[in-house]
Amino acid sequence: MKNLNHSYKAITQSYAEYLQTLGFAASTVYGYPRFVAGFLSWSEQKGICQINQVTTKTIFAYFAHLEHKRGERTKQTFSTSHLNRNFFAIDKFLEFLHQMGLDTAPLPTHYLLERKRKKSLQFLTPEEIQILYNTIPQTFPRLIFAIREARQMAVKLVLDLCYGCGLRRSEALNVKISDVNFDQRVIHVKQGKNYKDRFVPMSKKVYENLLTFTYQHRRSFSDHRPAYLYPFKTYAIAEALEMLVNNCNNETIKNKKPTLHTLRHSIATHLLQNGMDIENIARFLGHSTLESTQIYTHIENDF
Helix, strand or coil: CCCCHHHHHHHHHHHHHHHHCCCCCCCHHHHHHHHHHHHHHHHHHCCCCCHHHCCCCHHHHHHHHHHCCEECCCEEEEEEHHHHHHHHHHHHHHHHHHHHHCCCCCCCCCCCCCCCCCHHHHCHHHHHHHHHHHHHCCCCCCCHHHHHHHHHHHHHHHHHHHCCCCCCCCHHHHHHHCCCCCCCEEEEECHHHHHHEEEEECCCHHHHHHHHHHHHHHHHHHHCCCCCCCCCCCCHHHHHHHHHHHHHCHHHHHHHHCCCCHHHHHHHHHHHHHHCCCCHHHHHHCCCCHHCCCCCCCCHHHC
16 A cells, blocks of 8 residues: 555545444455455556545456456466455445445445356345245155144244354354344354354244244254254255255245255345345355455345
8 A cells, every 4th residue: 555645545545444443354344445445556557646546447348357466476367256255345435435425436246257157146035035934844745743743933043143143054053052042133153154253143934933943842852962953964854844845835946956055045135135234245155355255245136
């Protein structure tokens, strides 16, 4: 940043403080302003020395420059991941400028390489999720009622954790009964991906389901992982979803072949469609950087 003019240095520092205020990860607070500094340094070389001179054309010209630029050390063009981090950082910078009252600043571009990812990112609609919930009573028909009900509630728990709370499979498996705070209606996810802890809120429906399972049905599996909320091992949690898909009377769901991670993609998409901002969705999912969450904006824009 030392080569930037005084105005650009000040605004880059303010941008870093803005990201910190929003609660972004330290890596983002450190990295995004440096990506923006690279953009502003390039702009200065093009004779654009005031932020109000930046236009949409300027930004896309810089994007094109980055896509063809080679690293000084590697002598190779930048990876798609690195380029997308630059694009996300600059989009967030444009949001920051508007927040600061610069209404003439360009709007975020939502530019993203590998747009094919949005087609391969599978998710279920709210109606399809409800179909899976409605299929639960059809499972384990040969078991006596008391055992059948407990097993069905364990299957419902999979949907509640992986869809209702957006947990990864490993996170759902590792939630201990002591991690569920029913008074505050949150689940303490410990040592999630990248060893990050977070608190995930429970909706009223999920809260009621987990309460019922914990105090009425968990004792039916007392000899199965007694400290953990979900009583069975890794393979069973995936089999629970597979059983619902196979038993549901819906060919669209069957053709999608949803996985546990599909449930996580689904809740993220539904939250976005219902108006939750991308930063809160990132916190809910436990993403380290905003770019991991940004893909859902491209899915949502197709509907």
